[in-house]
Amino acid sequence: MTTASPDTLVAEGLAALRARDAARAARALRAAAEVMVAGRMPWPALAQAELALGNHGAAEAALDRQLALAPRDVGALLAKGQLWQRAGDDRAAVSFYATALAQAAVSGLPRGMEGVAAAAQAFMSEADEAFRRHLDQVVGDGLSPTMEEALGLLRGTRQIDLQQPSLFYYPGLPQRRFYDPADFPWLLEMLALLPAMQAELDAIAGDSFAPYVTASADRPAPNNPLLGDPSWGAFYFWKDGAPVAENAVRCPATMAALAHAPMPIIPGRAPNALWSRLRPGTHIAPHFGMLNTRLICHVPIRTAPRCTLRVGSETRTWEPGVPLIFDDSMEHEARNAGPEIRTVLLFEIWRPEVPEADRAAIARLLEGIAGYDGAA
Template sequence: MTDVRPSAPRVQAQMPAQAQVQGLMLQARQARERSDFTALAAAAEALLRINPREPQALVFKGDVLSAQGDHRSAMSFYGAALAQGRAVVAPSPELRAELQHAAQAQAEGALRFEQGLRDGLAQRGFDPATSSPRFAASLDLMTGRRRLYYQQPKFYMFPGLPQVEFQPRETVAWLAEVEAAAPAIRAELDAILAEPALFAPYIEDRANRPQSDQAGLLGNAAWSAVFLWKDGAEVPEVAERCPQTMAALAAAPLCRIPGRSPSILFSKLQAGAKIPPHNGLINTRLICHLPLVVPPDCWFRVGGEERRWKAGEAWAFDDTIEHEAANDSDQDRTILIFDVWKPEITAEEQDLIRALFATIDASGSGAPKLGV
């Protein structure tokens, strides 16, 4: 039988090395406590010569660089320490403390960097309220104040389209005509609101699809709707009652796909209700909102941008980018919703997309309804 135990000389060689590391660790902590950064630097360098990936030694090195005013280099060492520390299965209490220190130092460094950046940009003329919104968004992304979101359609992805959360207003100029008709549309809505039984839960149970809870909204009147058009077909008994609403949409490039779109509806979100984060099905269209009955404390988020609805002020957004809504007031919120083609989709491409869904239907594959 072969004895695989390490030989005595090897064990003896390991023990002084471990003792040396522990001694250097102690020296480093004591040096840091008395703000002796020369001694701390010597201990950190000695530890890193033994193991360049030692997490605690990387923290010590970061502290030395921070004390010298080289915050950018310090951040790199703190980041390396945190990365190495994550790989340790059972960190010691000392290591956990050093990693917490590194994380705090990194957060403080990030704030210091951001403040310096914003102060410097302000001195050079940047004003987040009036300067380029795209540049302001890029600054938020760079400093971690904003997360980057992408189109994630659940059914059909058309490549090459801009990744835009809220559509730039100049590309949907016809929205001004819809806004101009807001008082007349509101009057038609008021007549609909006088008949609460017309509203039905927006999330319906479909017999040809598996039932899912939809975050508690399936069959729930907390989010309800009255459709003027639904899945590409007019609902005449409602549309005929809303001629001003339909006339206001005459110039809108409605997304027409037989059996699927457009959908035009009055959407009501009850007081206290929330629509959880979700993504739409196809990225070739925009969803439009015209707020009509909007109490305070109602908000809507698309990707990294949150907005408040204001009565009569419309917008268009990409619903394949994660979005959510909430009515934090004590009153119901009601808006007009409809879907349009994205301006980048050509007439030929619109025809081809219609042909695609017609082919799917003819095959019996049963693509999902699009909704809004």
């Protein structure tokens, strides 16, 4: 039986750890643990000594004592993760590592633990990728779009994205980022006119495009970095419910194509249809549309490399002859990171789930909003 005081035993054990003498450190710290008040005992040091000797069970017991006293102890959590990693239980290891790193983001990382934290982060990334491969193998191929969505949420490659329109929210609609063009047969008739529309675009001078983001004299200027910037250009065929006569005459094929689309007819507000041009280096910042009762359609007229459209947690590119149909009431952004100009035919359509009677009511409502000036 030792006669040394608990503090002396701890000091001896810590000195032995610094000298990399795990056996002597373990003997001293075990003896200290028998007589020292639990709240004062350096349990992580004892765990470190036991682990160096290969005594995983004793190391885990010491860490459990520390976590019982301080459940968010970053060092102890990291050490527990290491134990489970060595035991081959990746899910348990990831749970301790994730908790440790989340706590470190709040309270800071203990000095000297930088390497352990970096290794934990790397292991979590590897384990996450292994888990995704496992899920892919388990479920196999040929999944429905709904199951692909659910699997993406489980993998962490998708998020639950919600409609957040800035003006009008119609309850009960499905939360879908993109729609399948095959669900809209009238698109085939539009696409048959694509070569003629491309020829019309080629005949239009570049300076015919106006900035998409503009200010009105009777309203405050929008807080948008692209205000008045032709990098995001617009050539309108319909604007606020009325055709743009001059442009319609110059582009009869495009107007014929738009006639196939079920665009909302709301005097003073809709439809809106235009060529939307994005110059190289242009970024349309994340934003939300005004309504969730419509969908936005992009028919690619001139595609360009490295151009992306993100809707919620899903990102797509514009491909020749492939329309993109999306819900702009979800957060979305667009970017042209390539060297060429991208131009799409942009227009709005009624969302197919909204019944005819409600479409008529919504049209009356939006027309009333557009025409209201507050005068008696």
